Each structure stands twice: as structure tokens, then as C-alpha cells.
Amino acid sequence: MDPALDFRPIPEPTLRRLPRYLHLLRSLESERETVSSTYIGKELGFDAIQVRKDIEHTGLIGRPKVGYTVQALVQAIEQTLGWNDPRRAFLIGAGSLGTALLGYPRFAESGLDIVAAFDTDESKIGTTIHGKVVLPLEKFDGLVKRMHVLVGILTVPAEQAQAIAERAVLAGMAAIWNFAPVTLRVPSHVVVQNEDLYIGLAALSQKLSLQLRQGALHEKEGHDAVR
Amino acid sequence: MDPALDFRPIPEPTLRRLPRYLHLLRSLESERETVSSTYIGKELGFDAIQVRKDIEHTGLIGRPKVGYTVQALVQAIEQTLGWNDPRRAFLIGAGSLGTALLGYPRFAESGLDIVAAFDTDESKIGTTIHGKVVLPLEKFDGLVKRMHVLVGILTVPAEQAQAIAERAVLAGMAAIWNFAPVTLRVPSHVVVQNEDLYIGLAALSQKLSLQLRQGALHEKEGHDAVR
DNA sequence: TAGATTGTTAATCGATTAACAATC
DNA sequence: TAGATTGTTAATCGATTAACAATC
Numbered sequence: 001m002d003p004a005l006d007f008r009p010i011p012e013p014t015l016r017r018l019p020r021y022l023h024l025l026r027s028l029e030s031e032r033e034t035v036s037s038t039y040i041g042k043e044l045g046f047d048a049i050q051v052r053k054d055i056e057h058t059g060l061i062g063r064p065k066v067g068y069t070v071q072a073l074v075q076a077i078e079q080t081l082g083w084n085d086p087r088r089a090f091l092i093g094a095g096s097l098g099t100a101l102l103g104y105p106r107f108a109e110s111g112l113d114i115v116a117a118f119d120t121d122e123s124k125i126g127t128t129i130h131g132k133v134v135l136p137l138e139k140f141d142g143l144v145k146r147m148h149v150l151v152g153i154l155t156v157p158a159e160q161a162q163a164i165a166e167r168a169v170l171a172g173m174a175a176i177w178n179f180a181p182v183t184l185r186v187p188s189h190v191v192v193q194n195e196d197l198y199i200g201l202a203a204l205s206q207k208l209s210l211q212l213r214q215g216a217l218h219e220k221e222g223h224d225a226v227r
Numbered sequence: 228m229d230p231a232l233d234f235r236p237i238p239e240p241t242l243r244r245l246p247r248y249l250h251l252l253r254s255l256e257s258e259r260e261t262v263s264s265t266y267i268g269k270e271l272g273f274d275a276i277q278v279r280k281d282i283e284h285t286g287l288i289g290r291p292k293v294g295y296t297v298q299a300l301v302q303a304i305e306q307t308l309g310w311n312d313p314r315r316a317f318l319i320g321a322g323s324l325g326t327a328l329l330g331y332p333r334f335a336e337s338g339l340d341i342v343a344a345f346d347t348d349e350s351k352i353g354t355t356i357h358g359k360v361v362l363p364l365e366k367f368d369g370l371v372k373r374m375h376v377l378v379g380i381l382t383v384p385a386e387q388a389q390a391i392a393e394r395a396v397l398a399g400m401a402a403i404w405n406f407a408p409v410t411l412r413v414p415s416h417v418v419v420q421n422e423d424l425y426i427g428l429a430a431l432s433q434k435l436s437l438q439l440r441q442g443a444l445h446e447k448e449g450h451d452a453v454r
Numbered sequence: 455t456a457g458a459t460t461g462t463t464a465a466t467c468g469a470t471t472a473a474c475a476a477t478c
Numbered sequence: 479t480a481g482a483t484t485g486t487t488a489a490t491c492g493a494t495t496a497a498c499a500a501t502c
Contacts, residue, residue, distance in 0.1 A: 100324035204420040
């Protein structure tokens with residue numbers, strides 16, 4: 001790969017596919033030595049050429065006829081995503097969503113090390129959820145500063161999200177993974193990743209009505225509904 | 228808009244932005260009569276031309292100098308997304324993630340009407356979570372058939388996801404909103420929407436390392452870190 | 455060797471951005 | 479009216495797809 005490309009950001013569509021490759025490859029690591037773009041593509045429903053192009057972005061070079069070494073590919077993708085050394089994060093809001101995230105498997109293998117959770121609910125403070133301690137929100141700002149934790153995971157109710165985000169930024173956080181359905185206003189140097197369920201819902205609605213329409217069409221023609 | 232376009236699927240990037248417009252517009256409905264693409268763009272950080280192009284996909288026509296009627300735009304987007312009459316859905320897996328989803332606000336206004344939840348945990352069965360009853364999993368297949376519920380929300384552990392998906396399909400479901408971090412194998416006529424948190428995490432990691440790199444660069448040059 | 459699979463270079467496609475006339 | 483904002487048409491950009499020589 002042209003080394004000048006090293007500093008270009010990975011295109012968004014590629015970035016969305018890399019984690020899926022990684023997931024497949026990890027499950028393959030114990031079974032196979034090498035893997036071809038054809039195999040990955042077939043397995044995940046992508047075009048083989050596209051897979052090859054995506055892999056190119058990681059800088060890994062494969063071998064004609066053989067394919068890619070699974071282990072090397074896993075490492076290359078992890079490297080590209082910056083997942084090889086996990087970043088420490090605080091989670092704010094230990095409600096049901098927060099609890100779910102604390103129990104989510106393998107975040108640590110995906111670049112994120114949730115160090116502790118914060119909440120204002122007296123009954124939760126001091127307990128541990130999935131092995132992570134819940135601390136009082138008052139301690140948040142101080143600990144962010146002291147421990148230089150850069151990533152905040154926001155799982156608070158929508159009304160509180162903006163205020164907490166501002167506290168996080170003020171304390172020195174550089175990135176916010178936002179699960180509250182609001183648009184956060186933060187300084188431009190702060191990274192915000194919105195996890196907006198409504199987007200997924202929009203995609204689902206759209207695909208479903210398309211499918212139903214086509215299905216109805218095919219039924220009329222006396223065919224099976226096949227994509 | 229060219230009426231021949233009515234049957235073309237909305238481009239994915241547009242589809243991802245429409246819910247965000249909608250969210251903003253709903254909060255505007257009580258305050259303003261009309262809104263311009265410039266305003267929406269500035270508010271959400273998109274290009275005004277892009278906003279206009281996206282709105283074009285809904286088929287709504289604005290008025291020069293005035294902009295779009297907020298109410299009409301809300302309706303047009305809802306119509307386009309198919310959110311004006313919500314689809315009934317079953318949620319399977321009333322763990323913490325399932326609980327969080329049951330409590331998620333305004334799904335009903337976003338095309339999804341969660342009718343009931345299913346679980347195998349005796350202690351949960353018969354209880355209600357955020358107003359939805361939890362039923363025993365044995366009743367799932369029968370109720371899907373009887374009530375013609377087309378959408379299943381999968382919040383079960385990864386190991387069980389494939390098996391439950393197959394039951395859902397067999398019972399007649401047409402779409403699965405999958406929160407388990409696995410690739411489901413389903414017949415091609417079944418729509419699957421994967422809600423993969425690792426994708427969001429990949430985007431976050433990428434943006435953050437880019438930002439930190441730039442920040443460091445600017446510091447060296449004695450500037451503030453500004454995007 | 456022959457065939458599979460890579461990396462590279464080019465063609466296609468579609469989304470974003472720009473330019474501008476129409477118009478309230 | 480003049481200026482803001484739309485819809486339309488064209489230009490640009492980047493991602494996907496195709497073609498093919500290199501090679502294990």
C-alpha cells in the first residue's frame with residue numbers, strides 16, 4: 001500500500017465492515033492458518049473484491065493463491081482500529097442500558113476498557129455490576145482529571161445528557177460515546193459518537209416495507225419471495 | 228420529484244440522516260411554522276444542500292424564501308420511513324438490554340410498537356417491564372402465528388440468537404432486529420437489521436486517535452486543537 | 455504446470471457539492 | 479422591490495466494481 005495513505009482516515013464504509021471481518025476471523029483463528037477474500041466475502045455476504053480493498057487499508061499484504069494469514073489479518077485490523085491497546089473509559093448512568101453495556105462481552109478486546117460506572121442512585125453506589133464498581137457522580141470530575149480517562153460512555157436519561165457531557169469535557173475527556181437520544185453540543189475538539197437506535201429502526205422499517213412490497217409482487221406473479 | 232423515483236429505495240446515507248432531522252423537527256413543531264434547509268443544516272452540522280437533497284427524497288416541496296412547513300416535513304419524513312403506522316413487534320430476551328429497550332422512549336412514534344416480551348426466566352415471566360408483559364418463551368411461536376407479528380427484537384445471549392431467529396422465521400416473522408453480536412443465517416426473504424455496537428466503537432476509536440494525533444500536531448505548532 | 459488468488463489499474467456508479475435560474 | 483431560499487441541472491468526488499497481469 002502507498003505509505004502516504006497511512007495518515008488518511010479509513011473511509012466510513014470500510015470502517016463499518018472491519019469489525020465484522022474481525023469477528024469472523026477471531027472465530028477462525030483456531031481452525032485455519034490462512035483465509036481468502038473470497039471466503040470472507042461469502043461468509044459475510046460481501047463482494048470479494050470489496051473485502052480485498054478493505055484489507056488493503058490495513059496495510060497487510062496477502063499471498064496470491066494462498067490468501068491472508070488469519071492471525072496476521074486479525075492483528076492488522078486490530079492495529080488499524082486501534083484496538084490492540086484498549087482505552088480506559090468511564091460509564092455514566094448505571095440504569096438498565098448502562099448495566100447492559102457493563103455486561104457486554106469483549107469490549108476489552110475491542111479497544112474499550114470500562115474502568116468504573118457512575119450514578120446518583122444511593123442504592124446503586126458501592127455495588128458492583130458485572131465486576132465494575134458504581135461510584136457516586138460527585139467523584140466523577142475529580143477521577144477523570146486524576147486518572148486521565150479520555151472516554152465517557154453516556155447512558156443517562158436524555159434530559160441529563162447535555163449537562164453530563166459538559167462536565168466530562170470540562171474535566172478533560174476527549175471522546176463521548178453517547179447513547180442518549182439527543183444531539184450534544186460540545187467543543188469541536190471533542191469527539192462524539194452517537195449510538196442512535198432510531199437510525200437502525202429507520203433502516204429496518206425501510207428494508208421491511210421494501211421486502212413486503214416485493215414479496216407481494218412476486219406472490220402475484222406466482223413466485224416465491226426471494227431476494 | 229420525479230414520480231418514477233417513488234419506488235427506488237432511499238439511499239442509505241439519506242436514511243441515516245432522516246431520523247435526525249425528524250428528531251429536531253419534532254422539537255421545533257411547537258415553536259415555528261416553517262424551517263429552512265439552512266437552519267436544519269446548521270443545527271445538525273450538515274450541509275444545507277445535502278439537507279435539501281434528502282428532503283427531496285420524501286417528495287415534499289418547499290417554498291422559495293420561506294422554506295418548508297415544519298408540520299408537513301415531519302409528516303413527510305414519517306411517511307417515508309413508514310413510521311406513521313407503527314408495526315407490532317415481539318422482544319425476545321428480557322435481560323438488561325431487553326429491559327433498556329422496553330423502556331426506550333418513543334419507539335411507538337418511530338414505527339415500532341413492542342407488544343410483549345418473552346423470556347425463559349421463571350422469575351420474570353408474568354411480570355411487566357415498562358408496561359410490557361413478559362411471557363414464557365413457549366408461547367412465542369404460537370403467538371407470532373396467531374397475531375401475525377412480523378418483527379422480532381433479539382436481545383438474547385449470542386449463543387441462543389441463531390436458534391431463536393430460526394424459530395422466529397419458522398413462525399412467520401419477516402424482520403429481525405438483532406442485538407446479539409453474531410451473524411444470523413436466515414432465508415433471503417427475511418430482513419435482518421444488526422445493531423452492532425462494535426461498529427460504533429470502531430468509529431469512536433478511529434475518530435479519537437485521529438483527533439489526538441491532530442491535537443498533538445497542533446500543540447507542537449503552538450495552536451489550539453480545533454477541528 | 456495449471457489454477458486460484460492476490461495487487462494494481464481502469465471503469466462505473468452514486469452521493470455530495472456547486473452553480474444558477476425560478477420565485478415567494 | 480431585493481434578498482433569501484427553493485428546485486434543477488451540472489461538476490466533482492469517492493466508493494464500488496471490473497479487468498487483468500503477477501505469482502505462489
